Amino acid sequence: VTCREIPFFPPELFEADRKVMLELIREIGTGPDQRFILGEYTREFENLLRNSLGAVDVIACGSGTSALGLVLTAMGIGEGAEVVVPSFGCAPLAASVANLGATPVFADVDPHRMVVDPDDVDRRITDRTKAIMPAHMFSVMADMPRLTEIAQRRGVRLVEDSAVAQGAMLRDVPAGLWGEAGVFSFVQVKSFGMPGEGGAVVTRDAEIGRIVRMLRNHGQDGGQRFLHHRVGYNSRFDEIQAAFQIHRFAGFPARLQRRATIADYYTERFAPLAASGVVPPPPGREGRCYYVYAVLADRRDELKNHLAERGIGSHVYYPVPLPKQPGFASRVTPGDRWPNADRASAKALALPIYPHLTDAQVEYIADAVCEFALT
Amino acid sequence: VALSRAHSDGLELPDPAASKSPDRIPFFSQAETFDRLWSSIADRVNAVFDNGKFSHGRQVAEFERQLAQYTGARYAVGVNSGTDALVLLLRACGLRPGDGVVVPAYSFIATATSVVLAGGRPEFVDIDPVTYGMDPAGAADAVTADSRFVMPVHLFSQMADIAALLDVAEHHDLLVVEDSAEGIGMRRNGRHAGLHGVGGVLSFFPSKTLGAIGDAGAVLTDDPKVAELVSGLRHHGRFAATLDNFPGISTETALPGMNSKMDDIQAAVLSAKLVSLDDDIRRRARLAEAYRRRLGDIPGIVRIPEVVERKTESSAVYYVYLIEVERRDDLVEHLTRLGIGTEKFYPIPLHLQPCFSDLGYRKGDFPNAEAACERAVALPFYPDLRLDQVDRVCAAIREFFTGRTM
Numbered sequence: 133v134t135c136r137e138i139p140f141f142p143p144e145l146f147e148a149d150r151k152v153m154l155e156l157i158r159e160i161g162t163g164p165d166q167r168f169i170l171g172e173y174t175r176e177f178e179n180l181l182r183n184s185l186g187a188v189d190v191i192a193c194g195s196g197t198s199a200l201g202l203v204l205t206a207m208g209i210g211e212g213a214e215v216v217v218p219s220f221g222c223a224p225l226a227a228s229v230a231n232l233g234a235t236p237v238f239a240d241v242d243p244h245r246m247v248v249d250p251d252d253v254d255r256r257i258t259d260r261t262k263a264i265m266p267a268h269m270f271s272v273m274a275d276m277p278r279l280t281e282i283a284q285r286r287g288v289r290l291v292e293d294s295a296v297a298q299g300a301m302l303r304d305v306p307a308g309l310w311g312e313a314g315v316f317s318f319v320q321v322k323s324f325g326m327p328g329e330g331g332a333v334v335t336r337d338a339e340i341g342r343i344v345r346m347l348r349n350h351g352q353d354g355g356q357r358f359l360h361h362r363v364g365y366n367s368r369f370d371e372i373q374a375a376f377q378i379h380r381f382a383g384f385p386a387r388l389q390r391r392a393t394i395a396d397y398y399t400e401r402f403a404p405l406a407a408s409g410v411v412p413p414p415p416g417r418e419g420r421c422y423y424v425y426a427v428l429a430d431r432r433d434e435l436k437n438h439l440a441e442r443g444i445g446s447h448v449y450y451p452v453p454l455p456k457q458p459g460f461a462s463r464v465t466p467g468d469r470w471p472n473a474d475r476a477s478a479k480a481l482a483l484p485i486y487p488h489l490t491d492a493q494v495e496y497i498a499d500a501v502c503e504f505a506l507t
Numbered sequence: 508v509a510l511s512r513a514h515s516d517g518l519e520l521p522d523p524a525a526s527k528s529p530d531r532i533p534f535f536s537q538a539e540t541f542d543r544l545w546s547s548i549a550d551r552v553n554a555v556f557d558n559g560k561f562s563h564g565r566q567v568a569e570f571e572r573q574l575a576q577y578t579g580a581r582y583a584v585g586v587n588s589g590t591d592a593l594v595l596l597l598r599a600c601g602l603r604p605g606d607g608v609v610v611p612a613y614s615f616i617a618t619a620t621s622v623v624l625a626g627g628r629p630e631f632v633d634i635d636p637v638t639y640g641m642d643p644a645g646a647a648d649a650v651t652a653d654s655r656f657v658m659p660v661h662l663f664s665q666m667a668d669i670a671a672l673l674d675v676a677e678h679h680d681l682l683v684v685e686d687s688a689e690g691i692g693m694r695r696n697g698r699h700a701g702l703h704g705v706g707g708v709l710s711f712f713p714s715k716t717l718g719a720i721g722d723a724g725a726v727l728t729d730d731p732k733v734a735e736l737v738s739g740l741r742h743h744g745r746f747a748a749t750l751d752n753f754p755g756i757s758t759e760t761a762l763p764g765m766n767s768k769m770d771d772i773q774a775a776v777l778s779a780k781l782v783s784l785d786d787d788i789r790r791r792a793r794l795a796e797a798y799r800r801r802l803g804d805i806p807g808i809v810r811i812p813e814v815v816e817r818k819t820e821s822s823a824v825y826y827v828y829l830i831e832v833e834r835r836d837d838l839v840e841h842l843t844r845l846g847i848g849t850e851k852f853y854p855i856p857l858h859l860q861p862c863f864s865d866l867g868y869r870k871g872d873f874p875n876a877e878a879a880c881e882r883a884v885a886l887p888f889y890p891d892l893r894l895d896q897v898d899r900v901c902a903a904i905r906e907f908f909t910g911r912t913m
Contacts, residue, residue, distance in 0.1 A: 140753075141753045143559055144559065145559065146556065147556070150553075150556045153552075153556075153772075154549055154552060154553070157548070157552060157720070157772065157776075158541075158545060158549070160720065161537075161538070161541040161542075161545075161548070161720050161776075162538045162539075162541050162542045162545075163538065164538070166533060166535060166536045166537065166538060166713070168713045168719075168720045168721050169712075169713070169721060169722055194587055194588075194722070194766075195587075195766040195768075196766075197743070197765065197766035198765075198766060222743075223743040223744065223745075223760040223763075223764070224743065224766065226760075226763065227743060227744065227760065227763035227764055227765070230763035231763055231765070233604070233626070319562065320560075320561045320562070326561075327555070327556075327561035327770075327771075327772060328561050328562055328721075328770035328771075328772055328773075329562045329587065329766065329768055329770055350590075350616050350617065350620065351616070351620070351862050357851075357854075358616070358851065358852075358853050358854050358855060359854075359855060359860070359861070360616045360620070360855075360860045360861065360862045361861045361862060362861075362862050363620045363623045363624065363862045364616075364620065364862075365590070365624065366587075366588040366589075366590035366591060366617065366722065368722055370720070370721030370722065370770070370773075371720075371721070372720060372721060372772065373721070447754065447757065448757060449757050450757065451757060451759070452759045454760075457759040457760045457761075458759065458760070458761045458762075459744045459759075459760035459761050459762045459763050459764070460760065460763070
């Protein structure tokens with residue numbers, strides 16, 4: 133990768149560990165136990181995460197999306213229930229609710245931080261609301277202290293979509309443990325990504341953990357096979373991936389640290405650009421995890437082109453707010469508005485931020501953004 | 508405190524026969540096959556790393572092409588599991604909340620839970636005691652005003668009586684969706700399992716005839732609309748190009764979908780194994796014949812697999828070698844003690860599972876399914892199994908029932 137060719141989606145993500153993965157595949161594929169799903173490696177990986185977080189339970193499953201469905205199912209969310217979700221974010225926030233026959237109710241977001249606005253969440257809670265499900269967005273954790281207060285005051289469940297925020301801490305509580313349950317995603321591009329699909333439910337509630345464990349493997353209790361207590365899912369974890377994640381776990385803090393260092397540099401360089409129509413995310417490390425670094429740019433598409441001409445990939449994550457996507461638009465009240473989500477969809481642009489970017493590449497990217505804003 | 512907390516988990520139970528004794532005979536192993544294919548598998552896994560997309564990527568696209576070619580399906584859509592494949596297929600076929608889906612009472616749980624997960628209601632039917640497939644007369648009787656689908660399951664070694672079930676479906680105006688999760692290689696009239704109705708599924712659970720080393724599955728269909736819907740729904744309801752295309756992750760959602768993408772490493776393993784699938788199927792047929800010769804005259808064995816003659820040409824595939832015996836649980840214990848792995852497929856019929864207690868079925872509703880659940884046991888069965896191991900399994904069974912090994 134040269135300075136002139138910086139793709140947005142990180143290339144050669146696992147190159148340093150390719151040989152390790154090949155060895156693990158061979159070892160597990162030819163091993164005496166012939167156990168490939170939910171075996172000892174998965175158990176060890178879950179324990180590693182549980183101990184490092186101080187969670188009561190961590191349950192590895194098929195994906196972050198599936199983890200949301202498992203949590204909502206375990207909480208009994210279904211037909212007739214409403215769940216308040218952000219209007220700006222990834223499709224599973226709304227689909228995981230809709231797939232259970234419940235109704236996603238969209239709340240607007242904070243104009244700068246792009247996470248859900250607690251006041252709007254509070255306003256949209258009705259007597260049908262069973263849960264609120266804030267999501268951490270790009271590099272910013274949602275305002276979990278206020279959302280916790282709202283959930284308690286209004287008597288609704290609190291699900292934390294922490295899929296993108298593994299490793300973030302807010303007031304010394306890790307992302308994932310603010311809610312009754314949270315989720316992680318390990319799809320390759322995530323901060324703790326891996327070469328396949330996978331996710332986890334993390335929880336401080338033993339009963340949610342117990343039910344999710346059943347639900348991820350066809351409603352079985354882990355004791356008697358082929359006895360199905362609940363209508364469950366197939367949302368399991370592959371042993372080769374668990375073994376790989378165990379191997380990579382020790383390097384995770386350093387990779388997160390490198391992401392944060394790059395973000396600090398970007399934010400320092402971009403701070404003076406606000407008057408020129410490019411606004412970086414707020415600085416800092418508290419409640420932050422630099423999975424995606426997104427600026428708000430008045431001339432977003434021009435900036436994207438400017439970067440592309442200089443060989444720099446960038447990405448528009450959510451060009452359309454969730455309530456305006458065809459899959460969910462039929463579920464909203466006509467005339468309802470989410471002005472800050474509209475603004476985020478029109479202005480947010482994500483820049484490359486993977487740990488193996490060189491300092492020279494990071495400087496080149498920052499230079500290009502500054503050059504755009506200041507000319 | 509959390510450090511030392513013992514907790515229950517959803518892990519599968521350890522194989523009771525998994526003692527480290529070198530002469531144990533596991534219920535399932537593909538270790539030798541995997542080792543033999545290693546250079547081909549490694550080449551494909553390296554190609555995945557070179558390409559850099561590890562799910563829903565180029566290797567998955569390649570495997571889908573190979574699978575379509577092998578099965579003759581117009582469309583083969585790779586997904587995360589056979590269970591997800593059923594849910595996606597039912598949704599893509601237009602299942603509406605509350606629709607009835609006629610399913611057999613004897614199968615893996617996903618046959619019926621997929622119906623519930625897609626928003627429908629399972630309507631159970633008894634099985635044919637010889638083939639374990641859905642009984643066509645029972646299916647006709649089970650149809651209600653809510654019924655919109657019939658879902659035959661092809662279990663163990665042969666397809667259900669698909670011709671008769673297609674007649675039932677036509678008569679009652681039902682769509683046929685096949686749970687062909689176990690059916691790779693099974694054909695009727697030259698047409699592969701899963702392609703007799705609107706569509707079918709395949710599971711690549713590791714012990715399957717074509718098995719990954721993790722979870723994976725596929726939908727098979729000849730219908731372009733169904734294929735398009737399944738393809739979109741597996742990736743969050745996004746209908747633009749997403750396979751092997753990173754930026755597709757931000758395409759807007761047209762329908763509330765799922766994440767059910769196949770891993771490229773699993774596709775790599777499956778591609779490597781698909782090359783010798785027909786050899787594996789022939790090997791399985793020889794092993795089934797070896798079991799038949801050794802088990803045919805043992806008292807206490809109520810049934811051994813029997814592939815029935817159909818009116819039109821049909822090809823069987825021995826995926827599971829399942830026998831029915833008296834004193835099944837005692838026999839399993841005996842074999843376990845000798846280091847021989849078995850599985851009870853399935854100990855509880857679907858209509859009596861706790862998760863369906865609200866549907867109002869009772870013991871006695873489906874006598875064939877219930878009898879099979881009392882007596883069925885699957886024996887070690889996979890291409891890597893050797894004939895001397897078959898000898899030992901059969902001698903152990905003979906010893907249990909007669910007190911003699913010969």
